[in-house]
Amino acid sequence: MTPTPSSADAVVVGAGPNGLVAANALADAGWSVVLVEANETVGGAVRTAEVTAPGFRNDLFSAFYPLAAASPVIRDLHLEHHGLAWEQAPRVVTHVFPDGSATAIERNAEATAAALDDQAAGDGDAWLTMVAQWDQVKEPLLDALFTPIPPVKAGARLVRRLGTEGMLEFVRLALLPVTRLGDERFAGEGPRALLTGNAMHSDLPPDSAGSGLFGWLMSMLAQDVGFPTPRGGAQSLADAMAARFTAAGGSVRTGVRVEAVEVRHGRAVGVRLADGERIAARRAVLADVDAPTLFHRLVGHEHLPESYVRALSRFQWDHPTLKLNWALDGPVPWRSPEAVGAGTVHLGVGRHGFVDHAASMATGRVSRDPFVLLGQMTTADATRSPAGTESVWAYSHLSHDLARDEAGVEASAEAMRRVIEEAAPGFSDRVLAEHVQRPADLQTANSNLVNGAINGGTAHLHQQLVFRPANGTGRPETPVPGLYLAGASAHPGGGVHGACGWNAARSALGAQGAVRRQLLRTAWSRLLP
Known part of the structure; x- marks a missing residue:
C-alpha cells in the first residue's frame, strides 16, 4: 500500500461524488492531491452492499442517476474508460394511483405522448411541446445550473435561445408551483402526477414556488436521458471516479476521519486526522462536507466573521428519508401493467394526496397515505440479484421531529409497506429479507446525511443561489482563504451531478492563477523603471 503523503497541493475532505469530481479536476490540472474519506469505502451516498440477502446488491442511498447522465461535468470525465457502464429499465418511471390506474414515462417521447393522449385528448401534444422546449434550452440551462454564480456565458446563451418573451415565460415556469404547472399544461391526471412526483424528489411541497422547475427538470431528464443506473450497483460509479483519480496520480486515504481544518494566519493550510496525523495543503483544502459541520466543527467560529456564523x-435541512430495502423471490406483483418494467415507481397518492403528504411532513404527523418512491433494481440491471428474483428499495420523507421518534418511524415504515401491498397484492409473500435504513442509520453510514437529509440542505428558494449555504455570493469560496465548500450544501445543491465539486476545484485553480498573475505583475514592476 502506498503511504499517504504528509503534504500535497490540495487536500479534499470527503470522497462522495463531489469530492471525487473535485479531486479529479485538480489532478487533471497537475496538482498533487490527497483525498481523505472517513468510511472504508469511497462514494459517500453512492454506495452498494449486500444488506438483505446473499447475491442481492442493494444501493444504500442513491440509485438512479439522470443528473449524472446529463451532467457535462461527469460526462467529461469519460468514466467508461474506468469501468463504468450504464443500464436502463425498459420503462423510465411510472406513477401508480391508489385505484390501480397508472401513467408512465416511456423511453421514447412519442410513446409517452401516445399513452397520455389515450388518457386525455391533447395531453400527448402538450407533452411533446414540453419536450421541444426542453430540447431548446437543455444545453445552456444545464451549463447555467452547473456553473458558479453568476453563470454569465451560459445565461447569455439561454437568453439568445429563448428571446425576451421566451425568457420571461421560462422564468415564470421556474417560479410556478408544480401543481399549477400541471393544471396549466395538461387536462389529465397522469402527466400532472408525473410532474408532481418528480418534483417531490426534492423537499419542495407541490404547492410551493419553484417546485414546478424541479418537476419539469426531472421529468424532462427522464424523457431525455432516462433514469440510468450503473451496472453492478451505484458503487460502480464511485469506483470509476476513484480509479480515474488514482490513475492521474492522486492519493486516496479511507477509514480515517478529518477532525479539523487547520487555519494559520487566517488561511486554511491543511487538515488534522482523528489519529493525530496532519496533512499539509500547500494551495487549498476542498471540503465535500455539509456546511454546518464544516464551519461549526471542523473550522470553528473563531476563524469566521460573526455575520457568517449568524x-x-x-x-x-431538507426532509429526512426513511428507506426500506428488500430481496424478493420474484418480480413485484403489480396490479398496474404500466409498473412492470419501470425502474422507478411512484405510488401511494393521487392528485390531492401529494398535498396531504406534504402537510403531514410540515406538521410532524405520520402520513396515513405516504408518497412512496420505489426502485426495481434488477428490472433495470440484471446483475443486481439472482435470475428470477428482484432487488427492491423504497423511500419516503418524514418531518425532522418524526424522524427522531422511534415509534413514528416504525409507523411510517408500516404505512409504506401497506401502500406497496395495496399496489402489488402479494408483495409481502415474496419478501426473502428486509433491511430498514432509518434517518439515524443514514447519518451513521454517511455523516453528511444529517438526520437522514439527503440533499445537503433545503431546496426552498430562500436557501438557493446566493443564499446557499448562507447569505453571500453562492460561490464555493468561504470566509477562510484557501478553503472551498465542495459538497451539496453549496450551489447548485443536492443530486449526483458533480457540479459542487467541479465549481470548488475551478475556484481553487482560479485563485492560484490570480496569485501567479499578481506575482508576475509585482516582478515586472520591479524590473521596469
Whole structure:
C-alpha cells in the first residue's frame, strides 16, 4: 500500500461524488492531491452492499442517476474508460394511483405522448411541446445550473435561445408551483402526477414556488436521458471516479476521519486526522462536507466573521428519508401493467394526496397515505440479484421531529409497506429479507446525511443561489482563504451531478492563477523603471 503523503497541493475532505469530481479536476490540472474519506469505502451516498440477502446488491442511498447522465461535468470525465457502464429499465418511471390506474414515462417521447393522449385528448401534444422546449434550452440551462454564480456565458446563451418573451415565460415556469404547472399544461391526471412526483424528489411541497422547475427538470431528464443506473450497483460509479483519480496520480486515504481544518494566519493550510496525523495543503483544502459541520466543527467560529456564523445558524435541512430495502423471490406483483418494467415507481397518492403528504411532513404527523418512491433494481440491471428474483428499495420523507421518534418511524415504515401491498397484492409473500435504513442509520453510514437529509440542505428558494449555504455570493469560496465548500450544501445543491465539486476545484485553480498573475505583475514592476 502506498503511504499517504504528509503534504500535497490540495487536500479534499470527503470522497462522495463531489469530492471525487473535485479531486479529479485538480489532478487533471497537475496538482498533487490527497483525498481523505472517513468510511472504508469511497462514494459517500453512492454506495452498494449486500444488506438483505446473499447475491442481492442493494444501493444504500442513491440509485438512479439522470443528473449524472446529463451532467457535462461527469460526462467529461469519460468514466467508461474506468469501468463504468450504464443500464436502463425498459420503462423510465411510472406513477401508480391508489385505484390501480397508472401513467408512465416511456423511453421514447412519442410513446409517452401516445399513452397520455389515450388518457386525455391533447395531453400527448402538450407533452411533446414540453419536450421541444426542453430540447431548446437543455444545453445552456444545464451549463447555467452547473456553473458558479453568476453563470454569465451560459445565461447569455439561454437568453439568445429563448428571446425576451421566451425568457420571461421560462422564468415564470421556474417560479410556478408544480401543481399549477400541471393544471396549466395538461387536462389529465397522469402527466400532472408525473410532474408532481418528480418534483417531490426534492423537499419542495407541490404547492410551493419553484417546485414546478424541479418537476419539469426531472421529468424532462427522464424523457431525455432516462433514469440510468450503473451496472453492478451505484458503487460502480464511485469506483470509476476513484480509479480515474488514482490513475492521474492522486492519493486516496479511507477509514480515517478529518477532525479539523487547520487555519494559520487566517488561511486554511491543511487538515488534522482523528489519529493525530496532519496533512499539509500547500494551495487549498476542498471540503465535500455539509456546511454546518464544516464551519461549526471542523473550522470553528473563531476563524469566521460573526455575520457568517449568524447566517449559518439559520441553515435549514431538507426532509429526512426513511428507506426500506428488500430481496424478493420474484418480480413485484403489480396490479398496474404500466409498473412492470419501470425502474422507478411512484405510488401511494393521487392528485390531492401529494398535498396531504406534504402537510403531514410540515406538521410532524405520520402520513396515513405516504408518497412512496420505489426502485426495481434488477428490472433495470440484471446483475443486481439472482435470475428470477428482484432487488427492491423504497423511500419516503418524514418531518425532522418524526424522524427522531422511534415509534413514528416504525409507523411510517408500516404505512409504506401497506401502500406497496395495496399496489402489488402479494408483495409481502415474496419478501426473502428486509433491511430498514432509518434517518439515524443514514447519518451513521454517511455523516453528511444529517438526520437522514439527503440533499445537503433545503431546496426552498430562500436557501438557493446566493443564499446557499448562507447569505453571500453562492460561490464555493468561504470566509477562510484557501478553503472551498465542495459538497451539496453549496450551489447548485443536492443530486449526483458533480457540479459542487467541479465549481470548488475551478475556484481553487482560479485563485492560484490570480496569485501567479499578481506575482508576475509585482516582478515586472520591479524590473521596469
